Amino acid sequence: MHRKLIGIAGVALALGLAGTAHAQFGNLGRALGEVTRAVPMPDFLSGPQPVSTSIRDAEWADPSRDGFRPGQAEPLDGLPQNEDGAFVLAAGYYAMQAQSYCLHAGTHGPGGGDGYLYAPVKGSARDAVIAILQNVNDHPEIAQRDVQLLLWAIVARAKFEDLDNRLKLVASQLLTPRQLATLNRNALSMLTSGELSRITGPLPAPLRAVVEAESRLRGMLTSGGSSFAEMERVAVLAGMAPTGPGSIGVPAARWSEHPDGYWVRYTPSGYSNTKVEIYVEPGSAAVGKVYDPATAIAVPGNTARQRLAQSARVYGR
Structure with missing residues (x-):
């Protein structure tokens, strides 16, 4: 049943690619809307991290x-x-x-x-992370970079409905509609530079770097125009690593x-x-x-x- 749901969503999206953006993802949007009503809204700021393994x-x-x-x-x-x-x-x-x-x-x-x-693997997005990494075995055509982008979208709590059409299609092949709806429910809104500064200002430097990177990735993944290399530079810091707390x-x-x-x-x-x-x-x-x-x-x-x-x-x- 798990793989059947993924297959149905993938076929629906593939058929929709011939039309407009709304037609491309209308079926997925309706599925997400129906499932979202059954998924509880978490506390975005104090809730569990998508991936909490430490x-x-x-x-x-x-x-x-x-x-x-x-x-x-x-x-x-x-x-x-x-x-x-x-x-x-x-x-x-x-x-x-x-x-x-x-x-x-x-x-x-x-x-x-x-x-x-x-x-x-631990965290609120545990099931989605595992599903992506298991289901991609059936999709050799999906590039490693696209899997990485989906995982960055999860840890950055980006809205999957706002990803570009290509990544939406990849997501629909690897995740069920309910998993997609849950990820959307856990998404964070975009922050202005002022809001981000107020949030991160009091934080210790290592935690501030993580929050800032996640915020930047969230914007890059949903606004378009950023290359993989640009997102990689945000996610993976260069230079000598300090000893973390x-x-x-x-x-x-x-x-x-x-x-x-x-x-x-x-x-x-x-x-x-x-x-x-x-x-x-x-x-x-x-x-x-x-x-x-x-x-x-x-x-x-x-x-x-x-x-x-x-x-x-x-x-x-």
């Missing part, structure tokens, strides 16, 4: 595995996958270069030897012991490309379990750096 949620670091070298890796993408794109695990050591995504606008990209740990020391080679009993390690090469390593001990209860990248976030020990959504898609394909 270093506090990375509870599975395993220092006892520091220095562990399991040998030659087999391709992770060579394992069987279930309908959500999750890898069905067998005993052994596996690795792949995965497409990954920025989920923390206004912070620095990976680097500086800072390690990353496994944590689950609440940071912990995480060696770059540290493994996390997943709650399902296997080990996972993330080594990013920039925010969009992460080496994912999985080790499953022979005879362990983890054999036959699945690793679903869409439900995982690679969280940096340094809170001034990007947290990274993961996917089952191989980087560069």
Whole structure:
């Protein structure tokens, strides 16, 4: 049923592309309107963050595995996958270069030897984030950059109904009408420069950078005319990253012991490309379990750096 709803919305939008902008998205607009009435309005300012996963949620670091070298890796993408794109695990050591995504606008990209740990996706938009990362496995024609733009729209709380027509079509292929309506309900209005200054003025510098980046992205995503590179410069800060508040020391080679009993390690090469390593001990209860990248976030020990959504898609394909 989940995929059927997505398919219906996608077909409706595809057929509408031949007409005017209203005709292009009229069906989606009516669907959103009907579902929106059933979705409660949250408190925009004090409600939960769309993605709230933080270093506090990375509870599975395993220092006892520091220095562990399991040998030659087999391709992770060579394992069987279930309908959500999750890898069905067998005993052994596996690795792949995965497409990954920025989920923390206004912070620095990976680097500086800072390690990353496994944590689950949390936040008010958890279901939408996971749906995008799972459903895109069925759409190899959707570019990694377009997935990133949708995720930035979520973390910036942009109105999906105000995205450009191309991104609306992509969103309709990956999200159900109800998910789209919920994202619209959580959207924030545009702020003037004066309003933004009054809000961010008293904030600590790291938090101010995040709020300002999200506000700028919200405007760029909904007003049109901005290139991906311009939005990337807003979302991913350049220069040397400071040590963020609440940071912990995480060696770059540290493994996390997943709650399902296997080990996972993330080594990013920039925010969009992460080496994912999985080790499953022979005879362990983890054999036959699945690793679903869409439900995982690679969280940096340094809170001034990007947290990274993961996917089952191989980087560069």
